[in-house]
Amino acid sequence: MTATTAINAITDPASEQTRLYEVCDYYDAESLLTGDERRILCRLRSFLDEKARPLLADHWERGEFPTELVQPLIDLDLMEPAELTGAAAAAGAAGADGAHVGAGSVPARGIYQGFRIFELARTDASLATWYTSQAGLFRTAIRVGASAEQQREWMPKVIDFSLKGVFSLTEPESGSDIAGGLSTTARREGNSWIIDGAKRWIGGAASADVLAVFARDVADGQVKAFLVDRQADGVTLEKIHRKTSLRMMQNAHITLDGVRVPESMRLHNVNSFRDVAAMLRAMRSDVAWIAAGVQAGAFEAALRYVKERQQFGRSLGSFQLVQEKLARMLGNVTSALSLVVRLTEQQAKGIYRDQDSALAKMQTSLLMRETVALAREVVGGNGITLETDVARFHADAEAIYSYEGTHEINALIIGRALTGESAFTR
Numbered sequence: 001m002t003a004t005t006a007i008n009a010i011t012d013p014a015s016e017q018t019r020l021y022e023v024c025d026y027y028d029a030e031s032l033l034t035g036d037e038r039r040i041l042c043r044l045r046s047f048l049d050e051k052a053r054p055l056l057a058d059h060w061e062r063g064e065f066p067t068e069l070v071q072p073l074i075d076l077d078l079m080e081p082a083e084l085t086g087a088a089a090a091a092g093a094a095g096a097d098g099a100h101v102g103a104g105s106v107p108a109r110g111i112y113q114g115f116r117i118f119e120l121a122r123t124d125a126s127l128a129t130w131y132t133s134q135a136g137l138f139r140t141a142i143r144v145g146a147s148a149e150q151q152r153e154w155m156p157k158v159i160d161f162s163l164k165g166v167f168s169l170t171e172p173e174s175g176s177d178i179a180g181g182l183s184t185t186a187r188r189e190g191n192s193w194i195i196d197g198a199k200r201w202i203g204g205a206a207s208a209d210v211l212a213v214f215a216r217d218v219a220d221g222q223v224k225a226f227l228v229d230r231q232a233d234g235v236t237l238e239k240i241h242r243k244t245s246l247r248m249m250q251n252a253h254i255t256l257d258g259v260r261v262p263e264s265m266r267l268h269n270v271n272s273f274r275d276v277a278a279m280l281r282a283m284r285s286d287v288a289w290i291a292a293g294v295q296a297g298a299f300e301a302a303l304r305y306v307k308e309r310q311q312f313g314r315s316l317g318s319f320q321l322v323q324e325k326l327a328r329m330l331g332n333v334t335s336a337l338s339l340v341v342r343l344t345e346q347q348a349k350g351i352y353r354d355q356d357s358a359l360a361k362m363q364t365s366l367l368m369r370e371t372v373a374l375a376r377e378v379v380g381g382n383g384i385t386l387e388t389d390v391a392r393f394h395a396d397a398e399a400i401y402s403y404e405g406t407h408e409i410n411a412l413i414i415g416r417a418l419t420g421e422s423a424f425t426r
């Protein structure tokens with residue numbers, strides 16, 4: 001039996017009576033979803049199981065993204081599903097969620113949006129990262145950084161993917177210390193800006209229309225943001241090869257050499273790194289959902305495997321030492337899900353602090369690392385082949401552990417909040 005059948009056997013997405021996450025959502029967090037939201041997630045489940053899962057192992061091995069999934073995924077209308085925007089309008093709520101949230105809050109449909117990421121990540125971390133680069137990173141850049149007028153023009157195109165964008169912050173020489181170390185420059189010349197510098201690790205850049213590039217204004221030393229046409233003169237993209245994690249996701253090294261950007265393409269509400277920090281706060285919550293989903297996927301695959309595989313004349317799952325590992329995995333997944341659900345509920349109420357999303361990202365990533373390692377372990381030798389999903393989850397977890405703030409950086413954000421003392425050295 002393949003891992004794919006194993007996972008499908010756990011739930012029946014076609015039936016509304018059946019729990020979506022019967023095994024991995026032990027305390028029934030999915031009961032917070034509305035019927036419409038569940039139906040949309042069922043649609044996503046069917047698509048992932050039927051169209052995406054069969055492609056994953058081959059594409060992972062080749063280090064290629066399954067581009068044939070892109071348009072069908074967009075067509076699923078997950079970002080602002082018509083059912084939900086219609087319901088919100090009927091209830092007197094704001095329609096598009098970008099329209100009623102400011103820099104410090106998240107959309108009211110946060111639990112649905114979280115489970116949407118969870119569902120993608122439970123299938124594959126690269127698919128979740130690809131989707132989140134538009135629905136999370138780029139959308140957040142526009143939501144927080146664009147003026148009201150710019151949002152009116154761009155947000156509908158972000159939502160229907162007719163304007164694809166990526167978040168270009170990290171640099172070759174500055175990752176964790178990007179706030180102080182950011183060295184890409186922006187120089188104003190009349191009604192244009194000239195951008196020089198380099199960006200590294202930018203996910204999905206090769207297929208984007210625009211790159212949201214963060215650069216330091218040489219005039220006032222403050223960080224500003226620009227939507228740079230990917231095909232503009234002076235923009236060079238190089239694929240980062242030989243990755244051992246998130247192999248399907250394409251990451252780029254970007255060189256910006258005298259790139260001219262009109263003032264109209266500057267994000268008018270980004271005037272310092274504080275505005276970038278507001279974006280990172282929102283994005284870290286999404287990554288915590290990815291970390292929860294990845295471990296749910298690994299746990300489910302491992303559980304099914306140990307029920308099937310026989311050794312010493314009995315199923316692996318009948319051994320006490322294996323059951324202890326299953327219990328730890330379930331405990332981790334349940335803790336991670338509880339954390340992200342509660343964080344999302346707090347944020348939906350407008351309670352929105354750096355240390356909260358840092359804690360969720362740090363802790364879910366720690367739990368994820370242990371869960372995927374235990375999943376790999378109980379699957380034995382087959383756990384290092386792509387024939388079982390656990391190997392892919394195990395490898396992909398490492399990138400998630402490091403991106404959107406490493407363990408140490410998130411710990412320092414929490415430590416600063418606890419003690420009132422910043423341990424960052426600049």
Ligand SMILES: Cc1cc2nc3c(=O)[nH]c(=O)nc-3n(C[C@H](O)[C@H](O)[C@H](O)COP(=O)(O)OP(=O)(O)OC[C@H]3O[C@@H](n4cnc5c(N)ncnc54)[C@H](O)[C@@H]3O)c2cc1C
Pocket residue numbers: 133166167168169170174175176177200201202203246251399402403404405406407408409424425
């Ligand atoms: C797959 C992938 C996708 C990514 N996608 C994007 C993207 O789309 N856009 C984007 O802008 N960026 C992206 N990134 C970049 C990512 O956010 C950075 O990799 C991350 O911030 C860490 O930076 P770094 O890799 O340069 O590590 P470094 O900053 O060099 O850190 C190396 C190690 O040193 C530790 N360290 C650093 N400073 C301290 C300190 N003060 N105290 C203790 N320990 C410390 C770190 O925690 C880490 O363990 C991506 C990265 C990866 C791997």
